[in-house]
Amino acid sequence: MREFDEASLTEAVIRRFGETPDPRLRQVMQALVGHLHAFVRDIEPSFEEWQTAIDFLTRTGQKCDDRRQEFILLSDTLGVSMLVDAINHRVAAGATPTTVLGPFYVENPPVLPLGTELAARAPGDRLHVSGRIAAAGGGPLPGAIVDVWQSDAEGFYDVQRPVGEAPELRARFEADAEGRFHFWTVVPSAYPVPTDGPVGEMLKATGRHPMRPAHIHFMISAPGHETLVTHVFADGDPYLDSDAVFGVKEALVRAFEQNPPGTAPDGRVMDTPWRSLTYDFALRPLAG
Ligand code: BEZ
Ligand code: FE
Numbered sequence: 001m002r003e004f005d006e007a008s009l010t011e012a013v014i015r016r017f018g019e020t021p022d023p024r025l026r027q028v029m030q031a032l033v034g035h036l037h038a039f040v041r042d043i044e045p046s047f048e049e050w051q052t053a054i055d056f057l058t059r060t061g062q063k064c065d066d067r068r069q070e071f072i073l074l075s076d077t078l079g080v081s082m083l084v085d086a087i088n089h090r091v092a093a094g095a096t097p098t099t100v101l102g103p104f105y106v107e108n109p110p111v112l113p114l115g116t117e118l119a120a121r122a123p124g125d126r127l128h129v130s131g132r133i134a135a136a137g138g139g140p141l142p143g144a145i146v147d148v149w150q151s152d153a154e155g156f157y158d159v160q161r162p163v164g165e166a167p168e169l170r171a172r173f174e175a176d177a178e179g180r181f182h183f184w185t186v187v188p189s190a191y192p193v194p195t196d197g198p199v200g201e202m203l204k205a206t207g208r209h210p211m212r213p214a215h216i217h218f219m220i221s222a223p224g225h226e227t228l229v230t231h232v233f234a235d236g237d238p239y240l241d242s243d244a245v246f247g248v249k250e251a252l253v254r255a256f257e258q259n260p261p262g263t264a265p266d267g268r269v270m271d272t273p274w275r276s277l278t279y280d281f282a283l284r285p286l287a288g
Contacts, residue, residue: 009037010033010034010037010038013033013037014030014033014034017029017030017033018030056198056201056202059197059198060074060197060198060199063197063198067159068103068194068197069103070197070198070199072103073103073193073194073197073199074198074199074202076100076102076193076244076245076246076247077193077199077202077203077208077244077245079245079246081100081245082099082100082245082246082247085098085099085100092136092284093136093137094136094137094282095136095226095228095282095283095284096136096228096230096251096252096281096282096283097230097249097251097252098228098229098230099229099230099231099247099248099249099252100229100245100247101217101219101229102217102245103194104149104157104159104160104217105147105149105217105219106149106159106170108172109147109149109170109171109172110168110170110171110172111171111172111173111174112171112172112173112183113173114173114174114176114180114181114182114183115182115183115184115266116171116173116183116184117183117184117185118148118168118169118170118171118183118184118185118186119152119168119169119185119186120184122152122153122169122186123152123153123154123186124152124153124186124187124189125153125186125187125273125274125275126184126185126186126187126270126272126274126275127184127185127186127187127256127274127275127276127277128182128183128184128264128265128266128274128275128276128277129148129182129183129184129185129216129276129277129278129279130180130181130182130183130265130276130277130278131180131181131182131278131279131280131281132175132178132179132180132181132280132281133146133175133179133180133181133220133222133280133281133283134179134280134281134282134283135222135225135282135283135285136282136283136284136285137282138285139179140175140178140179140180141175141179141222141225141283142175142176142177142178142179143174143175143177143222144174144175144179144181144220144221144222144283145172145173145174145175145220145221145222146172146173146174146175146181146218146219146220147170147171147172147217147218147219147220148170148171148172148173148183148185148216148217148218149169149170149171149216149217150169150170150185150188150215150216150217151169151188151189151191151214152169152186152188152189153186153187153188153189154189155188155189155190155191155192156191157169158170169185169186169188171183182265182266184268185216187214187234187256187275188214188215188216188234189214190211190212190213190214190237190238190239191211191212191214192209192210192211192212192244193210193211193212193244193245195210203244208244209239209242209244210244211239211242211243211244212239212243212244212245212247213233213234213237213238213239213240213243213248214233214234214237215231215232215233215234215252216231216232216277217230217231218230218231218232218281220281220283221283222283224285224286225283225284225285225286226283226284226285226286227283228281228283228284230252230281231247231252232252232253232254232277232279233248233252233253233254234253234254234255234256235253235254235255235256236255240253254277254278254279255277256275256276256277257275257276257277258273258275259273259274259275259276260273261273261274264276
């Protein structure tokens with residue numbers, strides 16, 4: 001057939017992908033065309049509207065570089081990242097829930113001894129963080145690798161600060177022989193996802209706020225276990241029910257306890273009030 005109309009076009013395009021040698025690629029392309037055409041039939045865009053959509057996606061790509069990934073941010077704010085995460089973590093008996101990686105993870109963070117104080121000179125309430133890494137339904141995981149990263153008390157990640165000025169609010173720790181880890185840091189703040197690009201325009205135009213509730217990121221790995229990518233959120237944060245990227249899970253919300261001056265768990269004597277967070281993580285054993 002040579003000529004197609006509004007009624008016959010979708011099936012014709014789907015059929016055109018019918019000879020795709022890779023069956024998964026064939027399935028993906030045919031489903032993509034089917035859903036995309038259904039969306040266009042539903043919306044019935046004008047030429048101007050379609051051009052606006054093309055321009056939005058073009059600018060989203062143009063905003064990306066090695067420090068900024070606007071397409072991931074788009075996926076996050078449309079809830080797609082959390083949907084992919086949910087689909088890929090359906091069987092998680094006893095394991096700590098996962099959530100988005102986000103754009104601020106940096107490969108090979110500084111390896112620091114347990115007990116280190118991150119950003120000792122950064123303003124903000126001191127926070128003692130401790131916990132234990134274990135296998136879901138099993139024993140402790142000695143030597144587990146615990147990567148942490150977080151915003152500062154003003155809501156900025158170090159990579160958002162000018163180079164050289166940044167307090168390094170990120171580290172890699174190795175859990176001890178009992179799978180335990182601990183470190184000092186500052187209490188993170190809620191913060192906006194980057195809004196100076198097309199995703200920010202989309203949030204503004206749709207009346208959505210860009211805020212994420214305060215959290216600390218963890219990426220935890222141990223041999224024979226699936227790497228856990230998650231956060232712990234501060235209980236009481238006003239944005240827990242409206243996270244801009246839909247990343248909150250109830251089991252990841254924890255009190256960042258208030259403590260009066262006194263002796264902290266590691267023996268450090270605090271002459272001002274301090275906060276503490278304890279969270280035990282469970283990693284999913286790899287199948288097979
Ligand atoms: C973050 O938590 O760092 C983050 C996650 C998704 C989008 C933007 C930031
Ligand atoms: Fe974050």
